[in-house]
Amino acid sequence: MPTSPKKNVREKKRLQLDWRFVQRFLSIQKVLFPSWTSQSVLMFGTLLVLTLTEQLIIYQVGILPSQFYMVLADKDYAAFRNLITLAILLILLNSTLKSLDQYICSQMYVGWRQSLTENLHADYFRGRVYYTLNVLREDIDNPDQRISQDTERLCKQMSNMASRIIVSPFTLAYYTYQCYHSTGWMGPVSIFGYFVVGTISNKMLMGPIVHTLFQQEKLEGDFRFKHMQIRVNAESAAFYRAGKVEHMRTDRRLQSLLQTQKRLMNKELWLYIGVNTFDYLGGFLSYIIIAIPIFTGIYDDLSPGELSALISRNAFVCIYLINGFSQLIDLSTTLSDVAGYTHRIGELREAMADILRRQCDYDPASGDNYDFDSDFNIHAGPADTAFVLDRLSFRSPDSDELLVEELSLKISQGRHLLVVGNTGTGKTSLLRVLNRLWEADSGFVQMTTCFGPRGILFLPQKPYLTDGTLREQVIYPLKDIYPASGSVDDERIIQFLELAGVSNLLKRTGGLDEKVDWNWYDVLSPGEMQRLCFARLFYLQPKYAVLDEATSALTEEAEGQLYRLCKQLGMTLISLGHRSSLEKYHDVSLRLCGGGRWELTTLKENGADDGHVIEDTGL
Structure with a gap:
């Protein structure tokens, strides 16, 4: 339905990564994590343990090249053979942990989708909410799509982000310490400053994307609804010989959807440029940080083999710290999707809560919450x-x-x-x-x-x-x-x-x-x-x-x-x-x-x- 310009302005301001998004996101988390003993919390804790163990293994694998430099420089065959054995064991263990990580994320996705969808169903089918949303309310488009499709996508994106987000504070803290130990205060400060600039830039680029994604999902629902309308009323349309007019109107909705998708792609292009630029610049930044103590003469007393091993170890620490920040910046595109779906689901939940509040003063005898199976012979009110x-x-x-x-x-x-x-x-x-x-x-x-x-x-x-x-x-x-x-x-x-x-x-x-x-x-x-x-x-x-x-x-x-x-x-x-x-x-x-x-x-x-x-x- 067409909306007034004022309403569009308000909606555009609302659909951002702002406090309203935080409120809606936290309200959804209460559904996904209802108590400290819930299955989601237990799986989340298991995932945290797995990812931390995985990071310890990754660190051991990361410093192996520095040990190889030492062994190969000394031509120590026995030590080289032991390192190869250790490397194979660490890689197998890391592969197993990573597979378990992906498996638990998939299980969390299914559990989250079930919990959130059932929560939405509980309000949607309560009383006459589903009727009010689909017939009387004009401000909530495609409630069916929000419940089925947007919920699925939100849970999928969150499960993809889960392992990277929960381990980030630990890995960033640990590698910040290691980077400071290797390069002094210059290394961590440079990397943190680099991350702040990248975060601000991506926040500015993500703002328009959230609103456009919201509009795209609305048009996706409209396009799907048009096809469902033709499917349900195929015979009636055929009696009218209405193929050409339905073709035209369906294409019209398709064109509107594709135009919005193109606008979204154009806005995402600048975000991709920013993300990829910061990814590649991060690799060069690590070498600049490593070069500072070398050119200042701190490691002049080391042999070439020891210096090579040190450079390899420091490079791994700095690059991994930068990579940790880069992964957070890479999540910008995923976060914009999460924000769009969060706004759509949050808006639906708020509308259903508003409808239920308006219905709360109904006469209980009206049967808005009547359970047909509770008592087949129930009677209420005057018999006549x-x-x-x-x-x-x-x-x-x-x-x-x-x-x-x-x-x-x-x-x-x-x-x-x-x-x-x-x-x-x-x-x-x-x-x-x-x-x-x-x-x-x-x-x-x-x-x-x-x-x-x-x-x-x-x-x-x-x-x-x-x-x-x-x-x-x-x-x-x-x-x-x-x-x-x-x-x-x-x-x-x-x-x-x-x-x-x-x-x-x-x-x-x-x-x-x-x-x-x-x-x-x-x-x-x-x-x-x-x-x-x-x-x-x-x-x-x-x-x-x-x-x-x-x-x-x-x-x-x-x-x-x-x-x-x-x-x-x-x-x-x-x-x-x-x-x-x-x-x-x-x-x-x-x-x-x-x-x-x-x-x-x-x-x-x-x-x-x-x-x-x-x-x-x-x-």
Whole structure:
């Protein structure tokens, strides 16, 4: 969605390596390291021990050339042979430690990704957060990408940085001491000054990269979403022969993404130049530092062999110290990636926390945190009432015009309500307010019966089919099969599939628990999807069924059969629809007239046939 220039300025200032980044990064670390006894802390400690041991081995390998100079200058064959053996053992040990280092980093990456993703999922699927983020909030782009892709990349980059970062303080301190011992104060001071200049330069070069990376990830999500949109709606687009226009619009998103990637590459070019320049200059700096004590005559009393050994040892110490600083500078590009992903994930976490704070004053009976499997027979609130509305007014979140004004209504058990009105008058919007998906503009609305089986269930206008087996489609949204997978439950499911008119799905899927490798939306017709949703409704058997155009794809005869079955199973119906044939199954009609106006009338007794269509199920 387009944003105002002021918002863009604020966003650009925010997405830097600043205090806000530090706060977001530390909040993520609390998720990755929840306690001192957590697995992440133990693995981090093990990695520290391994890397320190690895550095000790590297130091021994690094000073071997100086010993070779001495042995070869003295032509000592026995000592040379021992050095070769020692070198092979040290190299094998170092290779093993380095491999373990990489293995632990990989394990940490998997553990971090699991912890952070599950933490995001816990808030994302709590209450109606996922709905608010995807439908009502415009400031958070592509929450799905932030959870799946950005989280993976952040954890990957952090695991790549881990071993180098945790060992750096120890190696820098140790080699600073060794460098001072070999070259005096001039060596460490020169190297530290060199590092400070490099850090400042790279900080200036990284600033613009973080914001551009943030924008690139947003456009990546937009481009992927466009392809997902075409995949989901391929048939509808094909009926419109819309290949050319979708091609154009998809290419447009691709071009926007590639232009941002090019801008990012241009900015990264200067960072790469700076990093590589400091890497190569570091090699020359080590020789300059070594040359100072040599040209000042400090080592004039040494023989050529001893001087060569000393130069080799000092060169290793100085070069390794410079290399330690250079590695930190090399992390600049990785750090800019980490900063970009940290801002995107941190921004998402803050938005979800804000949504949850706004939801905290909801009536507990609304069922925002209802556990469908906790108690299949739960009851809450007055036994004969579902909703109480008192002078309720509401509007669309993106409009200033009231859809309904000061509506007062009590929806009670046994009084079936039909909501009618022209398109755009707010019928489905009323259900959103009742289900607490939208906030009321004024007035009062209360759900006085629990949400879920034996309480209130909604059948949305677009049938929702989850992934999984036929059994999982019928029992949705139960997490587990109730009362248990077995002959009794199987008989109930099969009976309700027959009553809903989709028993043929048993043959097409191969049974209730056979996994299918196709998309339900691609295989079922609109009518079959609606019938399957009614089979779900029959299985869950709520006291109140809220139906939003739930039979629009069915014939009036099929519609009547399903409505009669709902009433015979004890459900009180709250229906939205355009067909006049629906009136015979309801007692009260609420007509939304537009402009906030509404009419409530009692329907005439019409003697609709509610006779037995099904046998007693014993439920």
